[in-house]
Amino acid sequence: MANKAVGFLTFNFGANLGGFNRAMKKAQRSVRKFGRSIKNMGATMTTSVTMPMIAVGAASVKMAADFGTAMTKIRTLVGASAKELKSYEKDVLALSHSTGVSAEELANGLFFITSAGLKGKEAIEALEISASGAAMQMGEMTDIASALTSVMKAYKNEGMTAAKAGDLIHETLKQGKFEAGEFMQKLGTVIPTAAAAGVSFMELGAAAATMSGLSGNASATLTSMNSLIMKLLNPSAQQTEILKALHISYDDLAQMLETSLMGTLQFIFKGLEGNNDMLLKVFGSSKAVTGALSTMGLQSEDYKRILDGMNNSANNVSKGFEILSEDAGFKLAGAMNSVKLVMIDIGKMVMPLVLKAVRKIEQAMAFLKGLDSD
Numbered sequence: 001m002a003n004k005a006v007g008f009l010t011f012n013f014g015a016n017l018g019g020f021n022r023a024m025k026k027a028q029r030s031v032r033k034f035g036r037s038i039k040n041m042g043a044t045m046t047t048s049v050t051m052p053m054i055a056v057g058a059a060s061v062k063m064a065a066d067f068g069t070a071m072t073k074i075r076t077l078v079g080a081s082a083k084e085l086k087s088y089e090k091d092v093l094a095l096s097h098s099t100g101v102s103a104e105e106l107a108n109g110l111f112f113i114t115s116a117g118l119k120g121k122e123a124i125e126a127l128e129i130s131a132s133g134a135a136m137q138m139g140e141m142t143d144i145a146s147a148l149t150s151v152m153k154a155y156k157n158e159g160m161t162a163a164k165a166g167d168l169i170h171e172t173l174k175q176g177k178f179e180a181g182e183f184m185q186k187l188g189t190v191i192p193t194a195a196a197a198g199v200s201f202m203e204l205g206a207a208a209a210t211m212s213g214l215s216g217n218a219s220a221t222l223t224s225m226n227s228l229i230m231k232l233l234n235p236s237a238q239q240t241e242i243l244k245a246l247h248i249s250y251d252d253l254a255q256m257l258e259t260s261l262m263g264t265l266q267f268i269f270k271g272l273e274g275n276n277d278m279l280l281k282v283f284g285s286s287k288a289v290t291g292a293l294s295t296m297g298l299q300s301e302d303y304k305r306i307l308d309g310m311n312n313s314a315n316n317v318s319k320g321f322e323i324l325s326e327d328a329g330f331k332l333a334g335a336m337n338s339v340k341l342v343m344i345d346i347g348k349m350v351m352p353l354v355l356k357a358v359r360k361i362e363q364a365m366a367f368l369k370g371l372d373s374d
Helices: 002-078 082-099 103-115 120-135 141-154 162-175 180-189 191-197 201-215 218-233 237-245 250-259 261-271 276-283 286-297 300-311 316-324 328-373
Strands: none
Touching (some): 002 328, 082 120, 103 120, 120 316, 141 180, 141 191, 162 201, 180 218, 191 218, 191 250, 201 218, 201 261, 201 300, 218 276, 218 286, 237 250, 237 276, 261 286, 261 300
């Protein structure tokens, strides 16, 4: 009986041990399989989640840094206080959200505006007009801001606001036949001359738009207008003699210019009608004559029509932007810009950690460099 019992126990124990071994091997296979799954999942997480998150973080930090640098210029080069800069930053981000223009572009535009001497609410109003113009393809953000502030400063005594200047520039572009970006870049070359002669920006814009109907070139148009006004503003001895023949003096001509550029040209053309040689002499240069002929000579009726449009240009920018805001392309661009704004916020939060990590790396590199020198 004893031998049977031992044999039974040995058989059962051996059988159970074999089952145990099989179970363990199965468990080991399961563990290895689980381990491979975890490893694959980790690789997938790294490829699909971790790496993109790192990329987004890096891009966010870059955007935040670029925006911060653009804003800091307003303090270091213009002289805005820390409090003013903080307020400007808030306004810039809000405008970026509403206009779809990037925060960095707006910051660069604000730099031009504040560099021109505008501050606080007036500066932000000019920035909003510039941003709306940029969104409507009136030119680059910085070019619009520069042109806008030039008009505002030159005609400050006439109560020229950002809104009025923006509307008049918009009307000039609408009525003219030139590339908007080039016009914005060159406009500043003629504004000081026109303002000094007392020629209103309304008439200057109308004359430039009229002349461009023939030239189709912003640079040539504005150069001719500048030359025309300068010759009328500073006549030579020969020109003064011609003016005497028309029974007016230099002072009379200056007063006439302040009253109306169109009226001045009409008076000269009527007085010298049919005498092209005298016309050439009174305007002093071929460029000036081109400007005069392009406005009063060949397109006088167009000039009157365009000038009427300049007189009725109020709210041009706001109306144009309202139409643009319904455009699908603008909405898509605005949505993409909203993502950029979120990334700037992320970058601001991550920036301290990045700077801390960089300092640690710098310390480690300095330590290793010290070891090398020993």
